[in-house]
Amino acid sequence: MRVSGRKEGGETRVDPWSQAWERAAAGAVAVVDCGERIPCNPCEEACTRGAIEVGEDICAPPRFDPGLCDGCGRCVAMCPGMAVFLLDRSVGNGRARVTVPYEMGEEMRAGREVWAMDGEGKPLGKARVVGAKKRGGRAGTTLVTVEVDEGWALKVRGVRDRLITLEAPLEAEAEPLKEYPLCRCEEVSGPRVGEVAAEFASLRSLRRFSRVGLGYCQGRFCQDMLRERLARAREMEEGEVGTFRVRPPVRPVKLGKLGGEDA
Amino acid sequence: MSLPLEEREMAVVGCGPAGLCAAITAAKTGADVVVLDENDRAGGQLIKQIHRFFGSRRHGAGKRGYEIAGELERESEAAGVEMRLGNTVLGLFPGGEMMVEDRDGVYVLRARAVVVATGASEKGLAFPGWTLPGVMGAGAAQTLVNLHGVLPGRRVLMVGAGNVGLIVSYQLLQAGAEVVGILDVSERVGGYEVHRLRVQREGVPFYLGHRVVQARGRYGVEEVSVEEVGGASRKVFRADAVCLAVGLSPLAELAAMCGCRMVYSRELGGFMPWHDGDMRTDQPGVYVAGDAAGVEEASVAMEEGRMAGLSAAEDLGAMGRKEAERAKDEVRRFLWELRGGPYGEAKRRAKESVHCA
Numbered sequence: 001m002r003v004s005g006r007k008e009g010g011e012t013r014v015d016p017w018s019q020a021w022e023r024a025a026a027g028a029v030a031v032v033d034c035g036e037r038i039p040c041n042p043c044e045e046a047c048t049r050g051a052i053e054v055g056e057d058i059c060a061p062p063r064f065d066p067g068l069c070d071g072c073g074r075c076v077a078m079c080p081g082m083a084v085f086l087l088d089r090s091v092g093n094g095r096a097r098v099t100v101p102y103e104m105g106e107e108m109r110a111g112r113e114v115w116a117m118d119g120e121g122k123p124l125g126k127a128r129v130v131g132a133k134k135r136g137g138r139a140g141t142t143l144v145t146v147e148v149d150e151g152w153a154l155k156v157r158g159v160r161d162r163l164i165t166l167e168a169p170l171e172a173e174a175e176p177l178k179e180y181p182l183c184r185c186e187e188v189s190g191p192r193v194g195e196v197a198a199e200f201a202s203l204r205s206l207r208r209f210s211r212v213g214l215g216y217c218q219g220r221f222c223q224d225m226l227r228e229r230l231a232r233a234r235e236m237e238e239g240e241v242g243t244f245r246v247r248p249p250v251r252p253v254k255l256g257k258l259g260g261e262d263a
Numbered sequence: 264m265s266l267p268l269e270e271r272e273m274a275v276v277g278c279g280p281a282g283l284c285a286a287i288t289a290a291k292t293g294a295d296v297v298v299l300d301e302n303d304r305a306g307g308q309l310i311k312q313i314h315r316f317f318g319s320r321r322h323g324a325g326k327r328g329y330e331i332a333g334e335l336e337r338e339s340e341a342a343g344v345e346m347r348l349g350n351t352v353l354g355l356f357p358g359g360e361m362m363v364e365d366r367d368g369v370y371v372l373r374a375r376a377v378v379v380a381t382g383a384s385e386k387g388l389a390f391p392g393w394t395l396p397g398v399m400g401a402g403a404a405q406t407l408v409n410l411h412g413v414l415p416g417r418r419v420l421m422v423g424a425g426n427v428g429l430i431v432s433y434q435l436l437q438a439g440a441e442v443v444g445i446l447d448v449s450e451r452v453g454g455y456e457v458h459r460l461r462v463q464r465e466g467v468p469f470y471l472g473h474r475v476v477q478a479r480g481r482y483g484v485e486e487v488s489v490e491e492v493g494g495a496s497r498k499v500f501r502a503d504a505v506c507l508a509v510g511l512s513p514l515a516e517l518a519a520m521c522g523c524r525m526v527y528s529r530e531l532g533g534f535m536p537w538h539d540g541d542m543r544t545d546q547p548g549v550y551v552a553g554d555a556a557g558v559e560e561a562s563v564a565m566e567e568g569r570m571a572g573l574s575a576a577e578d579l580g581a582m583g584r585k586e587a588e589r590a591k592d593e594v595r596r597f598l599w600e601l602r603g604g605p606y607g608e609a610k611r612r613a614k615e616s617v618h619c620a
């Protein structure tokens with residue numbers, strides 16, 4: 001039976017993990033956790049057994065048939081969204097194996113103890129790596145298999161060699177600064193431009209007056225920001241505000257190069 | 264004094280996926296094609312992408328960006344395209360004349376067909392402290408990490424939760440940085456769910472509905488204040504880098520300079536040259552393709568490049584009308600498929616309004 005990943009045209013999404021659960025009792029099976037309509041299909045091509053189908057409409061979420069899957073893991077390595085996993089419950093004894101794609105720097109090898117992480121990046125606990133193989137050549141992705149308590153099997157989404165605790169931001173009031181340049185090249189004040197912008201009917205006149213965009217970068221960084229401020233000040237659409245006039249050269253060039261030695 | 268002049272049949276500006284595909288397609292019909300890029304390597308955005316690309320297999324998806332670049336480069340060589348790296352186009356004038364700077368000087372190249380495939384530039388965000396060392400575009404951070412092996416900071420705050428913000432955050436983690444948070448003014452993550460989930464499972468917190476207030480520090484960024492949009496709560500992060508991934512805008516100054524009418528689309532990143540579905544602009548002999556014609560994705564850029572290459576070959580007489588139409592129909596079909604889904608449909612509608620503008 002093919003079941004599509006997530007909500008599609010009113011259909012309720014089948015949880016791909018529960019879908020794989022039964023079949024996983026007989027050995028490793030893929031869990032295709034991808035249900036959005038995005039233009040993507042490498043998983044379909046990865047599977048030589050035809051278990052994953054995206055079809056003509058490249059935005060269709062992959063449909064997966066656990067019955068055709070032999071758990072080879074090719075799709076896990078190929079998926080650019082890192083959205084495919086393997087689940088294996090054949091070990092028994094209340095244990096299960098989960099395989100995740102791994103692209104961080106640490107070396108992963110069988111026997112190592114790592115942290116099993118959930119989808120929110122919270123540690124579930126320690127787990128032992130029972131398999132690690134690199135797929136797809138030098139630029140490959142490592143498939144790391146960990147053995148965990150069956151109760152965690154549906155929750156593991158990643159592994160980590162050590163825990164990192166992020167320092168939470170302070171709930172504090174920093175003294176606000178007001179002044180900043182809008183144009184770095186000509187050092188024109190952003191707040192000042194905001195004050196006078198409403199007086200100008202066009203982007204080009206505001207540019208000439210303020211000198212924003214007349215510096216070395218020729219407006220590459222500031223043009224969009226100036227347009228946005230003018231549009232806001234005059235309650236116009238950005239599209240109505242227009243653009244700078246572009247003149248050559250579009251990149252700074254040494255005069256000597258244009259004219260040669262004796263120019 | 265006059266500058267040296269060279270005449271060619273067709274010139275493509277930009278060696279990204281769009282430009283390379285335009286060049287390959289036209290060269291295969293027998294046209295004489297030269298591609299120019301200011302970079303020393305071919306591939307445009309692709310050369311710094313170490314992640315596996317989403318997209319369709321026909322467009323190399325599932326492979327890493329730089330691998331796709333290498334394949335396109337080999338294909339261009341096989342098709343007989345002349346590739347001129349380290350050549351910056353400084354100006355484009357009516358009649359297909361352009362001013363090009365190479366290592367030795369400046370020369371003029373005149374071509375009967377010119378494809379502008381110059382990509383996009385990163386949008387900026389100005390706030391108090393944005394000029395401190397450590398505040399940079401996500402693309403710049405990516406160049407540092409993936410091409411030069413340098414960390415932009417140890418503790419990075421990412422501003423923008425679109426695909427670029429998500430993917431670059433992941434790459435910063437891979438390089439060993441901490442991403443202290445991903446911030447977005449919007450209440451929802453703009454990038455694809457799969458990319459959000461893989462960043463989230465590395466423990467990176469999201470601060471949605473938040474904006475940057477200021478960055479402070481003595482010699483570089485030391486702390487960044489953010490606030491809830493419309494709320495009173497303010498937070499202060501200890502961070503030494505702020506990456507801005509607040510969008511890209513089409514970079515098509517060359518087309519504007521030679522007289523192409525520019526049209527605006529918020530959905531596609533800003534102003535771009537008006538063009539029809541065959542990637543012709545309103546200036547005869549000038550075509551656009553890829554992010555320069557509205558910011559989308561690499562697969563779309565490749566198909567648009569093919570389309571521009573076909574139109575140019577047809578106008579140069581290197582290809583018959585019927586034959587060109589047949590090939591274009593195939594490209595149209597792929598473009599239609601790629602622009603499906605909720606993300607793609609918005610782009611498709613925006614593209615259609617550009618054609619009609």
Ligand SMILES: Cc1cc2nc3c(=O)[nH]c(=O)nc-3n(C[C@H](O)[C@H](O)[C@H](O)COP(=O)(O)OP(=O)(O)OC[C@H]3O[C@@H](n4cnc5c(N)ncnc54)[C@H](O)[C@@H]3O)c2cc1C
Pocket residue numbers: 250276277278279280281282299300301302306307308309312315316317318350351352353380381382383402405426427430431514552553554555559560561562563564
């Ligand atoms: C972080 C990130 C991740 C991405 N991930 C994906 C993904 O997974 N899948 C996907 O489909 N897309 C992805 N994209 C988008 C994709 O990279 C772009 O859409 C694509 O590269 C656009 O191709 P292009 O040929 O139009 O422009 P570019 O690749 O930007 O190439 C433009 C080229 O033109 C050159 N140029 C510009 N001006 C001049 C001049 N005056 N003279 C000479 N040369 C010039 C530049 O040097 C550059 O090489 C990603 C983008 C980013 C930033």
Ligand code: SF4
Pocket residue numbers: 029030046047048049050051052068069070071072073074075076
């Ligand atoms: S694990 Fe192998 S057989 Fe199963 S879906 Fe993936 S590629 Fe196909």
Ligand code: SF4
Pocket residue numbers: 032033034040041042043044061062078079080081082083084317457
């Ligand atoms: S390759 Fe991955 S992200 Fe792309 S459709 Fe398949 S499962 Fe989804």
